[in-house]
Amino acid sequence: MAFALSDILAARQTIAGVADDTPFVPSPFMTRETGSEFLLKLENMQPIGAFKLRGAVNAVMNLADDVRGVTCCSTGNHGRGVAYAAAHRGLRAVICMSNLVPQAKVDGIRALGAEVRTCGRSQDDALAESLKLVETEGLVEISPFDDPYVIAGQGTIGLEMLLARPDLGTILVPLSGGGLAAGVAVAAKAINPAIKVIGISMDRGAAMHASIAEGRPVEVEEVASLADSLGGGIGMNNKLSFALCRDYLDETVLVTEEEIYHAMQVLFYEDRIVAEGACVVGIAALLSGKLSGLPGPVGTIITGRNLDMGMFHRIMAGEDIRLGDTLVKGRAYGT
Ligand SMILES: *Cc1c(COP(=O)(O)O)cnc(C)c1O
Numbered sequence: 001m002a003f004a005l006s007d008i009l010a011a012r013q014t015i016a017g018v019a020d021d022t023p024f025v026p027s028p029f030m031t032r033e034t035g036s037e038f039l040l041k042l043e044n045m046q047p048i049g050a051f052k053l054r055g056a057v058n059a060v061m062n063l064a065d066d067v068r069g070v071t072c073c074s075t076g077n078h079g080r081g082v083a084y085a086a087a088h089r090g091l092r093a094v095i096c097m098s099n100l101v102p103q104a105k106v107d108g109i110r111a112l113g114a115e116v117r118t119c120g121r122s123q124d125d126a127l128a129e130s131l132k133l134v135e136t137e138g139l140v141e142i143s144p145f146d147d148p149y150v151i152a153g154q155g156t157i158g159l160e161m162l163l164a165r166p167d168l169g170t171i172l173v174p175l176s177g178g179g180l181a182a183g184v185a186v187a188a189k190a191i192n193p194a195i196k197v198i199g200i201s202m203d204r205g206a207a208m209h210a211s212i213a214e215g216r217p218v219e220v221e222e223v224a225s226l227a228d229s230l231g232g233g234i235g236m237n238n239k240l241s242f243a244l245c246r247d248y249l250d251e252t253v254l255v256t257e258e259e260i261y262h263a264m265q266v267l268f269y270e271d272r273i274v275a276e277g278a279c280v281v282g283i284a285a286l287l288s289g290k291l292s293g294l295p296g297p298v299g300t301i302i303t304g305r306n307l308d309m310g311m312f313h314r315i316m317a318g319e320d321i322r323l324g325d326t327l328v329k330g331r332a333y334g335t
Contacts, residue, residue, distance in 0.1 A: 155183025
């Protein structure tokens with residue numbers, strides 16, 4: 001597999017000045033709780049509020065000169081990243097979404113300069129529309145995780161963490177399609193082969209975890225989660241992120257919705273950080289005792305801040321949260 005640190009070093013140059021080199025700061029509370037130094041890589045501070053800008057910028061800047069524009073079907077952070085990156089290069093971007101996507105998300109992506117196409121009632125319908133645009137309008141589709149330039153862009157996070165702290169012993173990475181975990185693990189292990197890189201997902205609908213266990217990409221049922229950015233499959237024809245995660249991650253771990261709920265409160269009340277449920281899965285795994293005895297210092301990636309503030313308020317107030325057919329029992333912080 002031709003993917004290496006050199007791809008990530010090239011990405012670092014390509015994205016410089018567009019995606020920021022973010023702060024890597026201590027969490028005094030988690031350091032006290034776990035007994036080893038604990039650090040947070042603040043990707044919530046990127047211009048679009050999430051790390052996906054890195055991969056999107058690297059992919060868009062590496063397209064041929066005669067490209068007509070780009071498309072993707074993400075309603076979330078990847079869609080924002082592609083929209084921002086395309087605007088930066090002066091390219092047309094068409095982001096496809098199902099008709100069920102809330103208007104606020106449509107408006108958010110339009111505000112970044114992209115066209116939005118809504119059609120159908122599912123993510124699959126949106127993907128079909130996006131692929132149609134590849135055929136009919138000559139746009140290039142950018143995968144959220146299964147693309148070497150995207151993975152290299154996300155890998156610059158691992159590079160920055162090791163440049164700032166060469167003594168890092170463990171990195172805890174939120175895991176969905178695996179573009180982030182693959183890039184970070186390749187970067188970190190090229191610099192220090194002994195470092196532990198652990199991928200963490202929610203326990204319902206963890207496609208990469210199930211695929212690694214099976215030894216091949218498998219489909220899992222997608223269910224609502226507080227870590228909504230970690231939902232979705234890895235693609236049955238996965239080309240790169242599956243093999244890299246399988247080969248480079250030391251372990252994958254799952255956390256419950258209650259553990260995510262509590263960890264979101266911890267990150268806010270202890271570290272004063274507003275972040276998505278997807279960001280706190282590493283903190284959740286440590287506080288629940290599912291991970292222990294890790295070599296320190298330990299770093300995790302606060303991947304994004306694009307969450308529903310109404311729901312955030314309810315979690316901080318300790319209220320119950322209904323997610324589809326399940327109820328996450330609330331609890332006021334510190335009680
Ligand atoms: C996309 C995303 C992830 C997971 O990244 P993958 O490359 O799909 O594993 C984690 N957190 C946030 C906020 C994201 O947007």
